[in-house]
Amino acid sequence: MVSVERLKDISREIGCGIVASTTAAGSGHPGGSLSIKNVMAVLFFHVMRHDPSKPEWPDRDRFVLSKGHAAPALYSTLALAGYIKREELYTLRKLCSRLQGHPSRHPGMMIEASTGALGNGFSMAVGMALAAKIDSRAYRVYTVLGDGEVQEGIVWEAAMLASYRKLDNLIAVVDRNGLQLDGPVEWILSVEPLAAKWRAFGWHVIEADGESVDALVRAFEAAIKMRGRPKVIIAHTTKGESSSVMSWNRKYHGSVLDREQCMQYMKENGCGGWNCR
Amino acid sequence: MELQVSTRDSYGKALKEIGADSKIVVLDADLSSSTKTSVFAEAYRDRFINVGISEQNLFGIAAGLACSGKTVFASTFAVFVGKAWDILRIIAHDRLNVKVTVSHGGISNGPDGWSHHSIEDIAMMRALPNFTVVVPADSVEAESVVKVAAQNDGPWYIRLSKLEVPTINGIDYRFLPGKGNVLLDGSDVSIIACGAMVHAALGAAEILKGDGVRAMVINMASIKPIDVELVLRAARETGAVVTAEEGSVIGGLGGAVAEATSSYCPVTVERVGINDTFTQSGGRDLYGFYGLTAEGITEACRRVRKR
Ligand SMILES: Cc1ncc(C[n+]2csc(CCOP(=O)(O)OP(=O)(O)O)c2C)c(N)n1
Numbered sequence: 001m002v003s004v005e006r007l008k009d010i011s012r013e014i015g016c017g018i019v020a021s022t023t024a025a026g027s028g029h030p031g032g033s034l035s036i037k038n039v040m041a042v043l044f045f046h047v048m049r050h051d052p053s054k055p056e057w058p059d060r061d062r063f064v065l066s067k068g069h070a071a072p073a074l075y076s077t078l079a080l081a082g083y084i085k086r087e088e089l090y091t092l093r094k095l096c097s098r099l100q101g102h103p104s105r106h107p108g109m110m111i112e113a114s115t116g117a118l119g120n121g122f123s124m125a126v127g128m129a130l131a132a133k134i135d136s137r138a139y140r141v142y143t144v145l146g147d148g149e150v151q152e153g154i155v156w157e158a159a160m161l162a163s164y165r166k167l168d169n170l171i172a173v174v175d176r177n178g179l180q181l182d183g184p185v186e187w188i189l190s191v192e193p194l195a196a197k198w199r200a201f202g203w204h205v206i207e208a209d210g211e212s213v214d215a216l217v218r219a220f221e222a223a224i225k226m227r228g229r230p231k232v233i234i235a236h237t238t239k240g241e242s243s244s245v246m247s248w249n250r251k252y253h254g255s256v257l258d259r260e261q262c263m264q265y266m267k268e269n270g271c272g273g274w275n276c277r
Numbered sequence: 278m279e280l281q282v283s284t285r286d287s288y289g290k291a292l293k294e295i296g297a298d299s300k301i302v303v304l305d306a307d308l309s310s311s312t313k314t315s316v317f318a319e320a321y322r323d324r325f326i327n328v329g330i331s332e333q334n335l336f337g338i339a340a341g342l343a344c345s346g347k348t349v350f351a352s353t354f355a356v357f358v359g360k361a362w363d364i365l366r367i368i369a370h371d372r373l374n375v376k377v378t379v380s381h382g383g384i385s386n387g388p389d390g391w392s393h394h395s396i397e398d399i400a401m402m403r404a405l406p407n408f409t410v411v412v413p414a415d416s417v418e419a420e421s422v423v424k425v426a427a428q429n430d431g432p433w434y435i436r437l438s439k440l441e442v443p444t445i446n447g448i449d450y451r452f453l454p455g456k457g458n459v460l461l462d463g464s465d466v467s468i469i470a471c472g473a474m475v476h477a478a479l480g481a482a483e484i485l486k487g488d489g490v491r492a493m494v495i496n497m498a499s500i501k502p503i504d505v506e507l508v509l510r511a512a513r514e515t516g517a518v519v520t521a522e523e524g525s526v527i528g529g530l531g532g533a534v535a536e537a538t539s540s541y542c543p544v545t546v547e548r549v550g551i552n553d554t555f556t557q558s559g560g561r562d563l564y565g566f567y568g569l570t571a572e573g574i575t576e577a578c579r580r581v582r583k584r
């Protein structure tokens with residue numbers, strides 16, 4: 001397996017890509033992208049079975065970014081994994097780019113479902129897990145949701161079905177970064193007790209420190225072992241993690257660093273070879 | 278440079294002004310800083326409810342409040358009204374006093390891409406009986422629409438935009454449902470537009486002058502009820518009509534105009550809009566890419582006059 005040290009380094013590079021691409025785009029959602037960079041590193045470089053040389057391999061594990069606004073985290077991960085060229089990241093959100101503001105289905109690029117309207121991705125992930133069961137295929141489905149996103153009713157409709165159908169090939173991650181667009185989740189519409197809610201819906205719940213690659217590795221390994229039920233990892237993270245400017249700052253849900261701030265970020269995070277355009 | 282303001286900006290301002298009326302309740306679904314209901318929220322905290330990210334619930338709660346005598350303004354992005362379609366049908370059927378006031382209409386939040394662009398909303402909302410459907414052209418009109426809506430009982434769909442546009446209307450302008458406005462008289466072709474396309478239509482009329490063509494320009498913010506009389510006058514006097522809107526060419530303003538003309542005064546109608554396709558990410562250059570510009574409307578005018 002890839003060492004934890006290597007995973008940490010990949011996560012750091014994903015952060016560089018997130019900031020470089022959103023600053024170049026002049027818009028986007030860096031805060032909620034940075035909070036999942038550890039999850040993305042562990043998923044794509046340790047947990048998931050996939051092969052960049054055979055992107056449409058039928059038994060590849062599926063990944064659905066239900067919180068689609070974190071697309072820069074997905075695109076940066078895909079660049080590091082070799083599905084797209086690093087240079088393409090700088091076309092993010094621009095006219096005639098493959099890197100749409102929110103993920104648009106492109107199986108050859110590991111983008112299994114179109115997301116951006118919150119809630120839908122999770123339901124589609126449940127559908128994919130169901131398809132694997134119907135076809136007796138061994139692939140697993142992974143999906144990442146926001147902690148504000150779980151306010152959408154469809155999430156709970158799908159969660160109910162997933163446990164009733166015993167979809168133990170489904171592993172969800174809730175990015176518990178504490179913030180949504182208008183402010184702290186617990187002020188806007190409390191989602192607590194979150195773990196108890198998932199349990200009541202028949203899911204196996206694992207809480208993990210999402211800022212620790214180590215803890216995430218262990219959480220995913222435990223989740224894979226657990227049979228008979230769908231599993232959810234509640235990853236406790238910080239929105240804007242790794243940036244002194246963006247950390248726990250609601251402004252950076254939907255706005256980006258300017259060039260100077262971007263260069264500062266690159267310095268703070270040792271982002272060699274990345275540009276602030 | 279001309280001062281440019283978005284229609285969503287005057288929404289917050291207008292809500293705050295009329296907010297002293299204790300019957301008014303404002304709802305949002307975690308987009309208050311984008312839709313500008315946040316301005317009302319700061320002034321009238323006890324009558325602002327943020328329902329979280331749950332659009333179906335947003336309009337369900339709105340319907341219940343309206344059933345209980347409230348005047349409800351419920352806001353999210355235009356594209357997300359589709360998430361609550363079933364509840365919107367109830368609001369329409371029961372003529373509930375809910376003002377569905379949405380921002381980021383059309384492709385105005387360009388870089389977010391198709392998942393955040395609303396191109397079919399005008400057609401959808403127009404198909405619901407009892408809804409008044411309005412797309413204001415500038416901030417002055419938007420402010421008036423919000424105030425007039427608050428005075429009128431019943432369901433309204435008010436589509437606002439993030440795009441900053443020059444102001445066309447004078448400060449004393451007052452919106453009237455079912456009334457269009459002739460901004461420029463002409464006899465050779467008429468351009469009937471709504472929203473940001475009104476400014477583009479004026480630009481097209483300017484370009485057409487160079488061809489010796491005099492275009493009539495109409496701001497048809499009131500898409501439903503549409504000003505049938507004015508549409509027919511334009512058709513009769515110019516014999517050729519171009520519609521322009523920031524949305525699909527199917528079922529929106531273009532559809533409404535074609536319905537009116539085909540019944541009473543069949544003339545050739547060219548519809549400028551998104552040509553039955555999903556739109557992609559981009560900046561302001563998207564408007565040029567999809568022909569939603571003065572130049573695009575000009576071309577349509579030249580085409581319609583040749584046919
Ligand atoms: C259905 C829907 N409603 C509203 C939005 C606008 N929106 C984008 S991100 C966001 C907040 C998301 O908060 P959270 O799920 O906590 O994401 P994170 O903090 O991880 O960025 C909102 C309301 C959307 N994309 N989809």
Ligand SMILES: [Mg+2]
Pocket residue numbers: 032146147148175176177178179180185
């Ligand atoms: Mg969050």
